[in-house]
Amino acid sequence: MGLRICVCGVQVPFAFGGAEILVASLADELKRRGHTVDVVSLPFTWPNRVQLFKSCMAWRMLDLSEVDG
Secondary structure, three states: OOOEEEEEEEEOOOOOOHHHHHHHHHHHHHHHOOOEEEEEEEEOOOOOHHHHHHHHHHHHHOOOOOOOO
């Protein structure tokens, strides 16, 4: 019996590249090994240091302790 795994990633608006490919590949490999996998992506931008920290804080504030019920 596999695990239930949430892969957390970031998504730069209107872009798809290395990081997104890595997250998708990780999710696919975990599924191939029998796990239930979902990907949660939050928007990420870094025009300045303040926005970078706000983007990082969004993950800290996300509560994934109770899902599916």
